[in-house]
Amino acid sequence: MSVARTADKFLVISLRDLRTAARYRTGFAISAAGTSIELAAFYYLSRAIGPGFRPEGVGYFPFLLVGTGLYTFMVMAMRAFVHCVQEAQQAGTMEVLMSSSTSAPVVVMLSAASALLGHSVQLTLYVGAGLLLFGVPVPAANWPGGLVVFGLSLLIAIALGMVAAALQIAIQKGSAVLWIIGSGAWFLTGTLFPVEALPKPLQFVAACIPLTHSLNAMRMALLQGASLGSLAPEIRALAFFALALLPLGLAVFSFCLRRARLQGTLAFY
């Protein structure tokens, strides 16, 4: 498949999403208001806790800001995959999409990529607004390092998203699986508080979750300005997860799709 053709498909998918979003006019305003309220809540929470609490040597508000920003992005990224399958099932477009000339994993990936584009803008605004509006000092952020961590985290989110989308096709309850993953990650990965606060066995579980490494590395890069050398162990862990999970995600998706074609449950929801 040529790059130009893929770009053309991505463009029509993004246009579809943009047009649909624009035609549900109140949706955008509600989502923007939600993000602002969340930011303000975290700011006042960190003020209530006081300046004495400095997890990993940084203020609690920037700790929360990067943690919740990246956590939300990762969950939204995974949800984007489930959502595009779920929406197609519920809207009735699933069979048409799956009988088009574009292979099913590509349709799902491009649809999720379009949603991710929106989420990336949202994440940038969220973290940017937090840093600027609440005057969080970013002394010497390692932006290239942050970008590497972001890229690897994105690949992991894509892989997990493919698994969740596959489960949506297989059991029509991919969002329930996502909810379990999301809740577990929220608690275990150091989104709200450092992983070191957990008991030892749970710290081990946390180390097995890719998001723990994403959050840790992102905080190190953005808030402590850690060099690529210092980030290397976390980057290695993230690269390992990405390499292991991507083929697995694709294989699980292809298997579930074929099974649904055999059982006649492709459009079930």
Add this chain to the structure above:
Amino acid sequence: MDTIRLESVSKIFRHRPALFGWLGHEKRGQTRALDKISLQVPGGSVLALLGPNGSGKTTLLRLISTVLLPDAGRVLIGDEDTRTAGTAIRQRVAFAITAERSFFPRLSARENLDFFAALDNVPRRRRAERIPALLEETGLSDHADTLVIKFSSGMYQRLGIARALVKQPSVILLDEPTRSLDPASAEDFWKLVQKSRDRGATIVVATHNFEEASALGDSLAVLQKGRLADYRDLNRTTNRELRSWYFDVTRELDAVPMAVGGWQ
């Protein structure tokens, strides 16, 4: 021109009831939707499928389109098997799904066609030519920029047909294509199908309308309870023979429950 071949194709749908039976009654077991169907549609010809509701017509179309895969037997498009060459087959096969819920409701007719045509690998420049022409041919050009959420069932039907034809497929599958169309639109539609056949497309159309089937088809197959009840090559049959054959077949089919159940 692609020949369609079904070799002893069977399709079974299994019913999986809820975890707790006391919550409600659901059908158990399985439904044999198609049972060892063997059929060949020569390239560039039209096969009309007739049969009562639930006889397996739509299942057969869905198997050819690769939306479903057979449990036994093979479905071949040209020389390619739907079980192993799905993506390659989907490049050439179009299933005209005309259900209202198969479009993006907040996109216009033109935007919907553009979206699906892009996924069907139709280049941008060709889309710009084909889409207005198809909207014109299906009588939708006045509604090209109307959101499809405002469409009537007949308009959805026409849009679904335009969507199937936009990539100029070599195999076209139509499921009761004139169901919601008024007579004039139905006639226009058949002209469109005729044009595709003249271009060399192989067409399978499921319908309840014997008149339409016999007027347009090169061959006619009657399905009953997932089995091929009868098949006729229309080029070797006179109209009168055909009519009497069809009514004999359907009379026999109608008689089946009486013969089986013995009710009077």
